[in-house]
Amino acid sequence: MITQGKKKLSDSELVQRFLATQESAYFSVLYDKYSARVYSRCLSLLKDVALAQDATQEVFVKIYLNLSKFSERSQFSTWVYSITYNFCIDLIRRNKKQQAIFTDDIEKTPEVADEVSDEDLMTMEVDRLKDVLENIPVGDKAILLMKYQDDMQIKDIAEALDKTESAIKMKLKRAKHKAQSVYQTLYPPAEY
Amino acid sequence: MHMNNFKNLIEEEMRDVPPLPPQIKNNVQGNMGFFRFLGNTIELYLPRVLDAVVASLSGSSSENKSLPKTPQDPGTSGI
Numbered sequence: 240m241i242t243q244g245k246k247k248l249s250d251s252e253l254v255q256r257f258l259a260t261q262e263s264a265y266f267s268v269l270y271d272k273y274s275a276r277v278y279s280r281c282l283s284l285l286k287d288v289a290l291a292q293d294a295t296q297e298v299f300v301k302i303y304l305n306l307s308k309f310s311e312r313s314q315f316s317t318w319v320y321s322i323t324y325n326f327c328i329d330l331i332r333r334n335k336k337q338q339a340i341f342t343d344d345i346e347k348t349p350e351v352a353d354e355v356s357d358e359d360l361m362t363m364e365v366d367r368l369k370d371v372l373e374n375i376p377v378g379d380k381a382i383l384l385m386k387y388q389d390d391m392q393i394k395d396i397a398e399a400l401d402k403t404e405s406a407i408k409m410k411l412k413r414a415k416h417k418a419q420s421v422y423q424t425l426y427p428p429a430e431y
Numbered sequence: 432m433h434m435n436n437f438k439n440l441i442e443e444e445m446r447d448v449p450p451l452p453p454q455i456k457n458n459v460q461g462n463m464g465f466f467r468f469l470g471n472t473i474e475l476y477l478p479r480v481l482d483a484v485v486a487s488l489s490g491s492s493s494e495n496k497s498l499p500k501t502p503q504d505p506g507t508s509g510i
Contacts, residue, residue, distance in 0.1 A: 279448045299459045361435040387437040
């Protein structure tokens with residue numbers, strides 16, 4: 240009965256009440272609401288069920304430990320996803336012992352003049368979009384998911400990845416180009 | 432409003448994703464309990480430890496101050 244009442248509260252109300260009372264039922268509601276979303280994002284980036292489950296657990300412990308720092312400048316979901324992406328990217332870096340996970344870290348990309356439009360990316364067929372995202376560097380994939388799947392602002396992405404906003408704009412631009420070129424390789428236009 | 436297949440993709444992935452084992456929630460709650468216990472312990476004992484340290488330091492210095500001055504040897508009192 241009490242949990243039913245708690246489920247009707249907004250995310251910020253749940254956070255405030257949890258911080259005020261330390262009653263774990265409030266955190267439990269947040270866990271129930273976000274665990275599957277966090278898990279699916281972890282799985283999408285880490286591609287390993289066991290790793291993704293461990294990552295989900297770690298992300299929620301991080302959320303618990305940092306809850307008092309949640310400032311309500313952004314939505315709670317945005318804050319949760321930034322912790323998720325940040326954790327997964329760090330994990331990939333540590334496991335692969337590589338710092339280069341973005342296109343512009345991996346290859347010297349020439350300055351890209353014309354921007355790939357958001358519409359071009361967002362209207363790719365779902366199956367093709369999935370293939371494209373599987374075939375671009377994981378950092379590029381994360382940045383595109385943050386921007387187009389989770390509607391994160393550039394400043395939130397910059398905060399999550401600990402980069403400047405201009406660096407993120409450049410990485411986003413290159414990730415879009417990479418996605419488009421992979422799309423053209425995987426699905427070349429039919430010749431008549 | 433543009434169509435956004437990134438949103439459709441996550442919905443599709445959410446449908447296909449295997450359910451998260453309940454063990455994960457238990458582990459998270461276990462971690463939360465541990466950190467809460469650690470916090471409470473620190474909150475309870477740290478001031479006492481600090482008090483004890485301060486008391487021992489100030490105690491030893493006041494001890495020095497309260498030591499009686501050794502009386503001057505009358506035999507060597509300026510004669």
